Amino acid sequence: MTTEERDPGLQPERTRLAWRRTTLSCTVVALLAGKAALHGGATPTAVVAVSLSALAWLVFLQVANRRVLGMRTAQPRSLSPRGALTAAACTVALAVFAAGMII
Structure with missing residues (x-):
């Protein structure tokens, strides 16, 4: 039995596009x-929530950019647990800050 190299096909390209769509979102x-x-007036709470949202967005942008760049190889490495946790934390943070602005 011979061992053949894995042919990823278009999977890295689809993953790269998914990261780009998520970054756009x-x-x-x-x-x-x-x-x-x-629109609601620049209250101190809203300014803090927007600032924290911008910070979470910048951190997510960095994680996504690293992942997209890492997908350029024929055999890309798996997403590190730290990267996955950071991306998830940024997503949850954006939701929490949005809820904070509404309330």
């Missing part, structure tokens, strides 16, 4: 948070 959420804060 996070960007839209961060922009809508800023718009909502400006």
